Amino acid sequence: MTVLVSYKNISKTNSSNIVFFVDEKFNISNIKNYISRSEFSFISDLIKSKKLTKKILYFDISSKRQIILVSSSGKIKSSEAENLGAEFYNIFKTSTQKEFIINSDSVTNNLINFLGYFLLGIQLKSYSFDKYKSKKNQKKINITITGKKIPSLKDQNKFKAIKEGTFYARDLVSEPGNILHPDEYVKRIRALKKEGLQIKVYDEKKLKKLGMNTLLGVGQGSIRGSYLVTIEWKGLKDNSKPLAFVGKGVCFDTGGISLKPAKFMEDMTYDMAGSAVVVGLMKSLALRKAKVNAVGVVGLVENMPGGNAQRPGDIVKSYSGKTVEILNTDAEGRLVLADALTYTEEKFKPKFIIDLATLTGAIIVSLGSEYAGLFSNNDKLSNELIEAGEKVEEKVWRMPLNKNFDKLIDSKNADMQNINYVGGAGSTTAAQFLQRFILNKTPWAHLDIAGMAFSKYGGALNSGGATGYGVRLLNKLIEDKYE
Template sequence: MEIKFAAAPKSGSIAVAAFEKAALSDAAKAADKASGGAISRAIKGSRFKGGAGETLVLSAPSGIDGDRVVVFGVGKKKTDGNTMEQAGAGLTKALLTSGEKALHVDLAGVCDAECAARFALGAMLAAYRFDKYRTKLSDDKKPSLSKLTIATDDMKAAKAAWTHASAVADGVYIARDLVNEAPNFLRPPEYAKRVEKLADLGLEIEILGEKEMKKLGMHSLLGVGQGSVAESKIAIMKWNGGKKDDKPLAFIGKGVTFDTGGISLKPGQGMDEMKGDMGGSAAVVGLMASLAKRKAKVNAVGLIGLVENMPDGDAQRPGDIVTSMSGQTIEILNTDAEGRLVLADVLWYAQDKYDPEFMIDLATLTGAILISLGHEHAGIFSNNDKLADTLTKAGLATDEKVWRLPIGPEYDRQIDSPVADMKNIGEGRFAGSITAAQFLQRFVNDKPWVHIDIAGTGMWSGAKDARLPTFGTGYGVRLLDRFVADNYEK
């Protein structure tokens, strides 16, 4: 969808704002007067209250040129970015398949330039569709709304803010497309090829294959993919936008392109959703694309471990022992606890190769995090209070919320093995997300680190938030872009 910041023309369908208790904005009052009070009468005859995301559509009211006047809610008069995103998303969702092609939105007197850009971001998030393989979609189900023109009090500032926000929107789209892609079209080699195309944005791309990983001793990662005919890969993306001597910020993603569970086979019901088990890697790819698109003034490196976990005759077995790149040995007790095995080697490689300022990994790692936090928060685990606190603030600022959970030696004992340095699962059903984080911590040394478990937020088919599509949400791109912008680009 095309979004422009410009004065609204004198004709065409328009959208005007209302605050809580259906209090009309100045633009809405003017439209109400021009229509002979049609807007006020429509509100009285409806349940519209002006809450963020609410809409009320009037078709061709007398006195106003255009097919429609849409009243959209923005909530309180002292609105914020998240609320304006919800408003933009609600408006877009209401008209996306309505037949309307272009809409002129009047935000004058409603919010500042930054919040106007967030309104546009919400609209873009709501406009996302994954229709790539739908060949018989009827016209009434196809998106029609293709253009928003937004008028604000400070057009220049809004355009500048939108330059940043639009790059983030593009990054979210990239992440969502990756998560929603059919797994037969996104096996590790194909995934790596898609990453290589991002060099067009100015990213430096490097791909490691199995030959290189064997030389590095990455048998933890390689063991996961050994049952698949598709070659495992590590894709590395570098953005050099900061000072030459600044250490890079490192972002690591789990990229299991399909997870059958391996020999510890998952139940068949719902297994199709395991195409999204690479959601952490998708977030890293989307973030790196966003940083490059907006020319972020920071050095960053994104590393994603790409494997396919299949139950072939050569697949890894429960009882196997593998040696990670760190030299530590791992007893495999459940081949469906594979994401941590992938991340172990990529985390070690990231700190050994790049000596980053910190490491943040993202993974759809444990079903246990859904039991703890549902879909509303991602779980974070960290050895650094400052990193955890700043991520929490970024989560609140973007509505990609996180909640910190504990790690400690009392949990660490659960992954000790009698025959190796550690085992890849804890003891029984308890503290499953925590013991997974404890496993990862053994591969970060004292490097500042945060693990983000996005199993509940990266894939969500029942979301009611208009900003979120069915299934792949692209969670993590907005969170991490805000985290970087607020803390490392000043």
């Protein structure tokens, strides 16, 4: 279902469905001037007879007219406003009423941009991926914001950019593997040039010349190409160091020669979710003309078994010069990220690097689908991510890194091995592996989003499927701390 939002600078309307905001006790004195006396009396009497346990009440004034009351506390948080919008969508998505007027003048809480967050919640919850269904949901909800407190054009564009970036990430993750293979993915990223992003694509020939053998090794069993793509946004006129975001883009992960079980393998289309977050974030930054320099780097491969596939026992030399013994070809994401991380640090010399990846099943065992795992070499960056995550309810939980874990990935035959065969600490040893490819002590954080990128049952702001987790988190980090 599509949600369409428009704005009109009028205060009164005789619309069939009108939405007002009231306080927690459903005190409606603030809407008295916007409805008739009889409607006011009718609603007042009904409120007195209701147990006020819900945050949204609606009253059928006639067969063609509803008055809807949305209650909020005076100290409401932005995430609560978004959840309120999602609740509004849930109530009315099956309603026969599809036209709503929202009266902005009735907003009484103190949250800056309350309406923006409320509308964003409605839109995020409305997302669906029905591209390949022969019968699509053609229904639309038309929402018109009226009054003197409508969001400014700048704020409208900001929230639209966040929605567009999140939806773009969700779209990428939702695509099947036969459609969104690395070759097609590159085409879609290149199309973002029209938003003002600078795109550079490194194909296999260029990657071989650079010596990115850990990344190339993952994709060598596939008939599709392997790529590293850099996406730059220059929102500042100076040449200040950019913020860097690196994403794992394994478009489909069979496990390679270390083949995964057949059950649920179809879900491995979302093993590129880390890269989708990076691409979606960069699109958001460009759309809202963010006052920051940033770069997104994604490694795009397909991990397939085949006559040319990487074997367990192979030893490869990374871009950093360090050698890796491949003990399990299904521990492939860290190999893609290894080359991408070192290249990003060396090429762009960023203020920090944050990588995102659906890296380990172990993080789901640890944190389920409530938190992403955070591993970092920097307390300041970690605390900023935790704070941003709490604000947008895309939460992270810091997990340990320690040199004592290094012995679990040391190899007898190379500088390191790509898995810990002793057992235990699967997510930590994966992060410990990645840390070895940060060579110049750049502040770095790794987000293991395996439990967050895809939801079978839906969450507060999504209805199931790809979540786009990470776009809003990183956008909030940038907005609060680096613009």
